[in-house]
Amino acid sequence: MEPVEINAGTWYLRALRADDRIDDRPALADGGITDPDYVAHRSEQWADETHFSWAVCEPTTAELVAEIVVTPTADDTAELTGWARRGYESALETGTTAVRRFVEGGLGLSLR
Template sequence: MEPVEINAGAWYLRALRADERIDDRPALAEGGITDPDYVAIRTAQWDAETHFSWAVCEPTTAELVAEIIVTPTGDTSADLSGWARSGYEPALETGATAVRRFMEGALGLRIP
């Protein structure tokens, strides 16, 4: 599956990136994620449909402030987790609500 972008009001959700235009790795490092292959791994997981992840971003700068991860656990269920950089917990909460609606409405996955 191709990554899906979501508008969550004050926040913009997109796939993680590490390219010539946007590099999320410095923000990921602030969140404790220092694996240089992390973005590539998350991209491959989208392709395999084993995990779905979103960078919760400031809409004007595209700066990553949080990450939301959905892991399918069965035919109709999934777990949702995430983390936020210090001070951005409200972005994580808002983004998680939007992702939950998307997963349940578009993919039929129930998130407890």
């Protein structure tokens, strides 16, 4: 599956990126994620549908402030997890609500 972008009102949710236009790795490092292959790994997971992840971003700068991850299970359920950079807990909360709607309505999965 191709990554799905979500407009969550004040926040914009998109796939993680590390390219010549946007590099999420510094913000990920701020969240304790320092694996240089993390973004590529998350892209592979979208393709094989083992995990779906979103960078919760400030819409005018595209800066990552939180990450939300959905992990499907074998019984049509999924687990939703996430983390936020310090001071951006409300972005995580808003993003989680939007992702929850997408997972239940768009993917047909029940969240545990």
